[in-house]
Amino acid sequence: MNGRHWQPWVVPLLLFYVVFFLFPQLVFLAVSALKYTGPGQIGHNVTVENYNAILHNAYFHRAIINTLELSALTAIVSALFGLPLAYTIVHGGRRGKYLFALIIGVMFSSAVALALGWETLLAPAGGVNGLLLALGVVNHPLPLASNFTSIVIGSIHGAIPIATLGILPACEAVTVRQLEVSTGLGASSWRTFWSIILPQTYRSVCSIGVVIFAITTSIFTTPAILGGGRVALVSLAIYQQLLTLFDYPKSAALAAVLIIIMLLITVLARMFVRSGASQPGVVKP
Amino acid sequence: MIDSTPESLAMEQPVTSYRPGWWSLQSDHICRWSMRVVLGAIVLFLIAPLISVIGTSFNTPPLIIFPPPHLSLDSFRQIPDNWYQAFFTSLKVAFAAAGVSAVLTVPAAFALVRGRLPGRELLESMFRSPLLVPQIVLSVSIYQYYVVLSGVLGNSFISGFEGLVIAHTLLVSPYILSTVFGRIASLDPAYEEASVGLGASSARTFLAVTLPILRPALTAALILAFVISFDNVTLSLFLSTDVGSSTLPVTLFSAIELSASPVIFAAAALTILVSVLVTFSVERLVGLRSVTAR
Numbered sequence: 001m002n003g004r005h006w007q008p009w010v011v012p013l014l015l016f017y018v019v020f021f022l023f024p025q026l027v028f029l030a031v032s033a034l035k036y037t038g039p040g041q042i043g044h045n046v047t048v049e050n051y052n053a054i055l056h057n058a059y060f061h062r063a064i065i066n067t068l069e070l071s072a073l074t075a076i077v078s079a080l081f082g083l084p085l086a087y088t089i090v091h092g093g094r095r096g097k098y099l100f101a102l103i104i105g106v107m108f109s110s111a112v113a114l115a116l117g118w119e120t121l122l123a124p125a126g127g128v129n130g131l132l133l134a135l136g137v138v139n140h141p142l143p144l145a146s147n148f149t150s151i152v153i154g155s156i157h158g159a160i161p162i163a164t165l166g167i168l169p170a171c172e173a174v175t176v177r178q179l180e181v182s183t184g185l186g187a188s189s190w191r192t193f194w195s196i197i198l199p200q201t202y203r204s205v206c207s208i209g210v211v212i213f214a215i216t217t218s219i220f221t222t223p224a225i226l227g228g229g230r231v232a233l234v235s236l237a238i239y240q241q242l243l244t245l246f247d248y249p250k251s252a253a254l255a256a257v258l259i260i261i262m263l264l265i266t267v268l269a270r271m272f273v274r275s276g277a278s279q280p281g282v283v284k285p
Numbered sequence: 286m287i288d289s290t291p292e293s294l295a296m297e298q299p300v301t302s303y304r305p306g307w308w309s310l311q312s313d314h315i316c317r318w319s320m321r322v323v324l325g326a327i328v329l330f331l332i333a334p335l336i337s338v339i340g341t342s343f344n345t346p347p348l349i350i351f352p353p354p355h356l357s358l359d360s361f362r363q364i365p366d367n368w369y370q371a372f373f374t375s376l377k378v379a380f381a382a383a384g385v386s387a388v389l390t391v392p393a394a395f396a397l398v399r400g401r402l403p404g405r406e407l408l409e410s411m412f413r414s415p416l417l418v419p420q421i422v423l424s425v426s427i428y429q430y431y432v433v434l435s436g437v438l439g440n441s442f443i444s445g446f447e448g449l450v451i452a453h454t455l456l457v458s459p460y461i462l463s464t465v466f467g468r469i470a471s472l473d474p475a476y477e478e479a480s481v482g483l484g485a486s487s488a489r490t491f492l493a494v495t496l497p498i499l500r501p502a503l504t505a506a507l508i509l510a511f512v513i514s515f516d517n518v519t520l521s522l523f524l525s526t527d528v529g530s531s532t533l534p535v536t537l538f539s540a541i542e543l544s545a546s547p548v549i550f551a552a553a554a555l556t557i558l559v560s561v562l563v564t565f566s567v568e569r570l571v572g573l574r575s576v577t578a579r
Contacts, residue, residue: 004400012388017412022411101573157334238422
């Protein structure tokens, strides 16, 4: 069954990718270097104007900085949350099974529904503020809704399943035998964590952090709903340029900037975190 | 997960009576309890928005209060008809994208694994790369490509069902490819050789031997593809300029932008119900691990 007669079967998918993936990428890169001549139009003159405009505009600067901040926070927090979750799923017996179902359930839930849930919870009269007021932690409702904080919360929530699934294989590498030996030799739970669990999983935690950083730079649905139009992000700016202002060249240039940011971050992070990064099973930006 | 191998049983026998000190025991307790508290907090964090959506959906319109003062199903009854239409559009797009993608991808996976293709690595990484390109960039590029195509060909891809299916096919293909690819690579050719050796045609061998072996992996991949396409907002939002004929997530997204109403929560609660059902059926059909394993 082996051999050359399988070769032609790759052609349909290859054609599909060339026509609907490679060509569009080339088109948008080309458009990003063409002159803006009016809404919904693409000029013929090559220019660096679009990129220049992004480099010298305070709003776009703000958007880039916010995007980086959001991605960094999301990556760090969700990777840290992912470790205990992944560990419990692997070594937690029955509880682990339920936890796994919950993680998959959250991952399969529509980002719109989740964002809607956070929007109500974080509102001035919402659940979180109600709880904090009732407990006497705060005297006035905290400004949690329609700002950067709510976006961070929503995006961390969405990234936790990805982080957990990414760390899962590393936690499976920690065998029951190792844990038994450690406990049997008299190590405390802390000691077992520091000397057995952490050394085998931290690489995976770091690399999933990098992956989540890269994914979060382009997160769109969650901030579009939770930001209330008040927070500048690169992804939101792309949407605005393309579908509100119909500035095709500028939106293409912004998209190119987003890819450059993503690649730079990934390359830089890889230099610090050297490992065979385990790609997550499922990526849901 | 504790296996009762002879070794682990031997551990429990008090060969030498080791007694952990008081401090060590206390710190163990603290450790175990803090782990439980942390886990409990994360679980609460994970389910909070789901509960809030489902809870709020039982309000009497136009109230939006959680928890609702009076339970009512009115908001479910008031879901407009065109949202159900959007739901069916979503179903159609997701089925079509998963189907088209499987038809294109499975043969290609065979060719990649078995065909000794020149430049195999390059092809493989290209087929996976829609995962690496941010969805918003994918959306922008496909949108502008459709604009250019419409200029050349004269017919409008934008806001069309076909355009949406093409974009979603691109979105889900990497998932189907990597799942099926792994299964084909680990498939022992001896089964197929036996079938051919016993006189079966290669078509019959494929249908009676190869396909049944692939079925679990293919089922998992198709479900995953379906869910990813069904939940997608970004691509659908950019590629359907006429929101009226769009998918359910886009319809809900636009409704949220316009105004808040418990009817939106009711529809969102229904989508959560769908995802819970899918999760359960995955668990029953193929096991949750197979959807996430690569």
